[in-house]
Amino acid sequence: MERDNRTTDPVSRPITVIPAIDLIGGRCVRLRQGSYSDATVYDADPGEVARSFADAGAERIHLVDLDAARSAGDNRETIGRIRKTVSCSLEVGGGVRDLESLDALLQIGVDYVILGTVLARDPDLVARWAARDQRGSRMLASIDARDGIVQIAGWQEGSGIAARDLAVKAAEIGLAAVEYTNIARDGMLTGPDIEGTREIAGAVSIPVILSGGIAGTADTERIISRGGGMIAGFIVGRALYEGSFDLAAAIRIARGSSA
Numbered sequence: 001m002e003r004d005n006r007t008t009d010p011v012s013r014p015i016t017v018i019p020a021i022d023l024i025g026g027r028c029v030r031l032r033q034g035s036y037s038d039a040t041v042y043d044a045d046p047g048e049v050a051r052s053f054a055d056a057g058a059e060r061i062h063l064v065d066l067d068a069a070r071s072a073g074d075n076r077e078t079i080g081r082i083r084k085t086v087s088c089s090l091e092v093g094g095g096v097r098d099l100e101s102l103d104a105l106l107q108i109g110v111d112y113v114i115l116g117t118v119l120a121r122d123p124d125l126v127a128r129w130a131a132r133d134q135r136g137s138r139m140l141a142s143i144d145a146r147d148g149i150v151q152i153a154g155w156q157e158g159s160g161i162a163a164r165d166l167a168v169k170a171a172e173i174g175l176a177a178v179e180y181t182n183i184a185r186d187g188m189l190t191g192p193d194i195e196g197t198r199e200i201a202g203a204v205s206i207p208v209i210l211s212g213g214i215a216g217t218a219d220t221e222r223i224i225s226r227g228g229g230m231i232a233g234f235i236v237g238r239a240l241y242e243g244s245f246d247l248a249a250a251i252r253i254a255r256g257s258s259a
Contacts, residue, residue: 023046060088068096091112127173167180
Protein backbone atom coordinates (compact mmCIF):
# COMPACT_ATOMS: atom_id res chain seq x y z
CA MET A 1 0.00 0.00 0.00
CA GLU A 2 2.98 2.34 -0.22
CA ARG A 3 1.98 5.01 -2.67
CA ASP A 4 1.66 8.69 -3.42
CA ASN A 5 -1.91 9.67 -2.60
CA ARG A 6 -1.70 12.78 -4.75
CA THR A 7 -2.28 10.88 -7.98
CA THR A 8 -5.31 12.17 -9.85
CA ASP A 9 -5.97 9.02 -11.86
CA PRO A 10 -8.96 7.34 -10.14
CA VAL A 11 -8.35 3.99 -11.78
CA SER A 12 -4.55 3.85 -11.54
CA ARG A 13 -4.51 1.52 -8.54
CA PRO A 14 -6.97 -0.84 -6.86
CA ILE A 15 -8.28 0.10 -3.44
CA THR A 16 -8.26 -2.29 -0.50
CA VAL A 17 -11.56 -3.37 1.05
CA ILE A 18 -10.96 -4.01 4.76
CA PRO A 19 -13.70 -5.77 6.76
CA ALA A 20 -13.87 -4.96 10.46
CA ILE A 21 -14.35 -6.97 13.61
CA ASP A 22 -14.94 -5.09 16.87
CA LEU A 23 -14.43 -7.15 20.02
CA ILE A 24 -15.95 -6.97 23.49
CA GLY A 25 -15.58 -9.94 25.80
CA GLY A 26 -14.42 -12.15 22.94
CA ARG A 27 -17.57 -11.45 20.92
CA CYS A 28 -18.25 -9.45 17.75
CA VAL A 29 -20.06 -6.16 18.32
CA ARG A 30 -20.77 -2.96 16.44
CA LEU A 31 -21.12 0.48 17.99
CA ARG A 32 -22.97 3.50 16.66
CA GLN A 33 -20.79 6.61 16.65
CA GLY A 34 -18.45 4.91 19.12
CA SER A 35 -21.06 4.69 21.89
CA TYR A 36 -20.71 1.65 24.17
CA SER A 37 -24.31 2.24 25.27
CA ASP A 38 -25.48 1.74 21.68
CA ALA A 39 -23.89 -1.59 20.81
CA THR A 40 -25.20 -4.52 18.79
CA VAL A 41 -23.78 -7.92 19.79
CA TYR A 42 -23.44 -10.56 17.08
CA ASP A 43 -23.39 -14.21 18.10
CA ALA A 44 -20.94 -15.38 15.43
CA ASP A 45 -17.54 -16.56 16.65
CA PRO A 46 -14.90 -13.92 15.74
CA GLY A 47 -12.57 -16.57 14.33
CA GLU A 48 -15.27 -17.88 12.02
CA VAL A 49 -16.18 -14.35 10.99
CA ALA A 50 -12.54 -13.70 10.12
CA ARG A 51 -12.40 -16.95 8.15
CA SER A 52 -15.49 -15.94 6.17
CA PHE A 53 -13.87 -12.61 5.32
CA ALA A 54 -10.70 -14.32 4.16
CA ASP A 55 -12.72 -16.81 2.11
CA ALA A 56 -14.44 -13.86 0.41
CA GLY A 57 -11.04 -12.60 -0.69
CA ALA A 58 -10.12 -10.08 2.01
CA GLU A 59 -6.41 -9.30 2.05
CA ARG A 60 -6.62 -7.47 5.37
CA ILE A 61 -8.91 -7.52 8.39
CA HIS A 62 -9.39 -4.62 10.81
CA LEU A 63 -9.71 -5.60 14.49
CA VAL A 64 -10.60 -3.26 17.35
CA ASP A 65 -10.23 -4.34 20.97
CA LEU A 66 -12.96 -2.25 22.57
CA ASP A 67 -12.29 -3.64 26.04
CA ALA A 68 -8.67 -2.49 25.85
CA ALA A 69 -9.80 0.87 24.50
CA ARG A 70 -11.75 1.55 27.69
CA SER A 71 -9.19 -0.15 30.01
CA ALA A 72 -11.59 -3.01 30.79
CA GLY A 73 -9.31 -5.94 30.01
CA ASP A 74 -8.33 -7.06 26.54
CA ASN A 75 -9.10 -9.54 23.77
CA ARG A 76 -5.57 -10.66 22.95
CA GLU A 77 -6.46 -14.34 23.33
CA THR A 78 -9.24 -13.94 20.77
CA ILE A 79 -6.94 -11.97 18.47
CA GLY A 80 -4.37 -14.75 18.76
CA ARG A 81 -7.00 -17.31 17.74
CA ILE A 82 -7.95 -15.18 14.76
CA ARG A 83 -4.27 -14.95 13.77
CA LYS A 84 -4.08 -18.75 13.74
CA THR A 85 -7.30 -18.98 11.72
CA VAL A 86 -6.46 -16.72 8.77
CA SER A 87 -3.34 -15.95 6.75
CA CYS A 88 -4.35 -12.51 5.52
CA SER A 89 -2.97 -9.35 7.12
CA LEU A 90 -4.37 -8.24 10.47
CA GLU A 91 -4.41 -4.73 11.84
CA VAL A 92 -5.37 -4.17 15.47
CA GLY A 93 -6.25 -1.08 17.45
CA GLY A 94 -7.78 -0.19 20.78
CA GLY A 95 -5.97 0.67 23.99
CA VAL A 96 -2.43 0.70 22.64
CA ARG A 97 -0.99 3.31 24.97
CA ASP A 98 2.52 2.03 25.66
CA LEU A 99 5.35 0.21 23.95
CA GLU A 100 4.61 -3.01 25.85
CA SER A 101 1.08 -3.17 24.41
CA LEU A 102 2.36 -2.49 20.92
CA ASP A 103 5.02 -5.18 21.14
CA ALA A 104 2.58 -7.70 22.65
CA LEU A 105 0.37 -7.40 19.58
CA LEU A 106 3.30 -7.66 17.20
CA GLN A 107 4.45 -10.79 19.01
CA ILE A 108 1.00 -12.35 18.52
CA GLY A 109 1.63 -11.98 14.80
CA VAL A 110 -0.41 -8.86 14.08
CA ASP A 111 0.85 -7.16 10.92
CA TYR A 112 -0.11 -3.58 11.83
CA VAL A 113 -0.86 -1.88 15.15
CA ILE A 114 -3.19 1.11 15.13
CA LEU A 115 -2.44 4.09 17.37
CA GLY A 116 -4.95 6.79 18.21
CA THR A 117 -5.03 8.50 21.59
CA VAL A 118 -1.32 8.13 22.31
CA LEU A 119 -0.46 9.63 18.93
CA ALA A 120 -2.58 12.71 19.59
CA ARG A 121 -1.34 13.14 23.15
CA ASP A 122 2.35 12.41 22.65
CA PRO A 123 3.46 12.24 19.01
CA ASP A 124 7.12 12.53 20.05
CA LEU A 125 6.80 9.31 22.05
CA VAL A 126 5.22 7.56 19.07
CA ALA A 127 8.04 8.90 16.89
CA ARG A 128 10.56 7.19 19.18
CA TRP A 129 8.64 3.92 18.93
CA ALA A 130 8.49 4.22 15.15
CA ALA A 131 12.25 4.76 14.91
CA ARG A 132 13.12 1.56 16.80
CA ASP A 133 13.72 -1.49 14.61
CA GLN A 134 11.67 0.10 11.80
CA ARG A 135 8.48 -0.33 13.82
CA GLY A 136 6.97 2.62 11.99
CA SER A 137 6.36 0.41 8.95
CA ARG A 138 3.99 -1.64 11.13
CA MET A 139 2.21 1.25 12.83
CA LEU A 140 -0.92 3.00 11.56
CA ALA A 141 -2.42 6.31 12.67
CA SER A 142 -6.07 6.25 13.68
CA ILE A 143 -7.50 9.73 13.22
CA ASP A 144 -11.10 9.90 14.41
CA ALA A 145 -12.64 13.32 13.98
CA ARG A 146 -15.81 15.18 14.85
CA ASP A 147 -16.23 18.45 12.93
CA GLY A 148 -12.60 18.18 11.84
CA ILE A 149 -11.21 17.88 15.37
CA VAL A 150 -9.52 14.68 16.57
CA GLN A 151 -11.38 12.82 19.32
CA ILE A 152 -9.48 10.61 21.77
CA ALA A 153 -10.02 8.21 24.71
CA GLY A 154 -12.60 6.11 22.91
CA TRP A 155 -14.05 9.23 21.30
CA GLN A 156 -15.01 10.59 24.71
CA GLU A 157 -12.64 13.59 24.67
CA GLY A 158 -11.77 16.29 22.20
CA SER A 159 -8.05 16.82 21.60
CA GLY A 160 -8.21 20.30 20.11
CA ILE A 161 -6.03 19.04 17.24
CA ALA A 162 -7.15 19.37 13.62
CA ALA A 163 -7.38 16.01 11.85
CA ARG A 164 -5.30 17.29 8.95
CA ASP A 165 -2.50 18.43 11.27
CA LEU A 166 -2.31 15.08 13.02
CA ALA A 167 -2.19 13.27 9.66
CA VAL A 168 0.75 15.41 8.63
CA LYS A 169 2.49 14.61 11.90
CA ALA A 170 1.88 10.87 11.43
CA ALA A 171 3.52 11.03 8.01
CA GLU A 172 6.46 13.03 9.33
CA ILE A 173 7.27 10.48 12.03
CA GLY A 174 7.17 7.58 9.62
CA LEU A 175 3.90 5.75 10.24
CA ALA A 176 2.76 3.45 7.45
CA ALA A 177 -0.70 4.90 6.80
CA VAL A 178 -3.56 6.98 8.18
CA GLU A 179 -7.02 5.61 8.89
CA TYR A 180 -9.50 8.48 8.94
CA THR A 181 -12.95 8.20 10.53
CA ASN A 182 -15.66 10.83 10.45
CA ILE A 183 -17.33 9.91 13.74
CA ALA A 184 -20.67 11.34 12.65
CA ARG A 185 -20.85 8.66 9.96
CA ASP A 186 -19.54 5.70 11.96
CA GLY A 187 -22.04 2.86 12.30
CA MET A 188 -24.84 4.98 10.86
CA LEU A 189 -25.02 3.46 7.33
CA THR A 190 -25.40 6.97 5.89
CA GLY A 191 -22.57 6.83 3.36
CA PRO A 192 -18.82 7.49 3.66
CA ASP A 193 -17.12 10.86 4.02
CA ILE A 194 -15.25 10.75 0.74
CA GLU A 195 -14.52 14.47 0.54
CA GLY A 196 -13.20 14.62 4.10
CA THR A 197 -10.95 11.64 3.46
CA ARG A 198 -9.67 13.21 0.25
CA GLU A 199 -8.81 16.36 2.18
CA ILE A 200 -6.67 14.33 4.60
CA ALA A 201 -5.07 12.39 1.74
CA GLY A 202 -4.19 15.59 -0.05
CA ALA A 203 -2.10 16.70 2.91
CA VAL A 204 0.17 13.64 3.12
CA SER A 205 2.14 11.24 0.92
CA ILE A 206 1.39 8.07 2.91
CA PRO A 207 -1.74 5.99 2.18
CA VAL A 208 -5.03 7.16 3.66
CA ILE A 209 -7.85 4.72 4.41
CA LEU A 210 -11.48 5.77 4.82
CA SER A 211 -13.58 4.50 7.71
CA GLY A 212 -17.17 5.05 8.76
CA GLY A 213 -20.55 5.28 7.08
CA ILE A 214 -20.32 2.49 4.50
CA ALA A 215 -23.95 1.64 3.73
CA GLY A 216 -23.76 -0.91 0.94
CA THR A 217 -21.72 -2.51 -1.81
CA ALA A 218 -22.36 0.43 -4.15
CA ASP A 219 -20.24 2.66 -1.90
CA THR A 220 -17.21 0.83 -3.34
CA GLU A 221 -17.84 2.36 -6.76
CA ARG A 222 -18.56 5.76 -5.22
CA ILE A 223 -15.22 5.76 -3.40
CA ILE A 224 -13.41 4.76 -6.59
CA SER A 225 -15.17 7.30 -8.79
CA ARG A 226 -15.17 10.21 -6.33
CA GLY A 227 -11.97 9.41 -4.49
CA GLY A 228 -9.78 10.77 -7.27
CA GLY A 229 -7.25 7.97 -6.79
CA MET A 230 -6.39 9.45 -3.39
CA ILE A 231 -8.05 6.88 -1.12
CA ALA A 232 -6.04 3.70 -0.60
CA GLY A 233 -8.86 1.64 0.86
CA PHE A 234 -11.83 1.62 3.17
CA ILE A 235 -13.00 -0.16 6.31
CA VAL A 236 -16.49 -1.64 6.44
CA GLY A 237 -18.30 -2.93 9.52
CA ARG A 238 -22.02 -2.69 10.30
CA ALA A 239 -23.16 -2.93 6.68
CA LEU A 240 -21.39 -6.29 6.43
CA TYR A 241 -23.09 -7.69 9.51
CA GLU A 242 -26.52 -6.42 8.55
CA GLY A 243 -26.34 -7.87 5.05
CA SER A 244 -26.31 -4.73 2.90
CA PHE A 245 -22.66 -5.13 1.85
CA ASP A 246 -21.40 -8.03 -0.28
CA LEU A 247 -17.72 -8.33 0.59
CA ALA A 248 -16.76 -10.64 -2.28
CA ALA A 249 -18.52 -8.42 -4.82
CA ALA A 250 -16.92 -5.26 -3.39
CA ILE A 251 -13.46 -6.84 -3.59
CA ARG A 252 -14.07 -7.74 -7.23
CA ILE A 253 -15.14 -4.16 -7.94
CA ALA A 254 -12.12 -2.76 -6.11
CA ARG A 255 -9.66 -4.99 -7.93
CA GLY A 256 -11.28 -4.11 -11.20
CA SER A 257 -10.55 -0.44 -10.56
CA SER A 258 -7.00 -1.04 -11.78
CA ALA A 259 -8.15 -2.52 -15.08
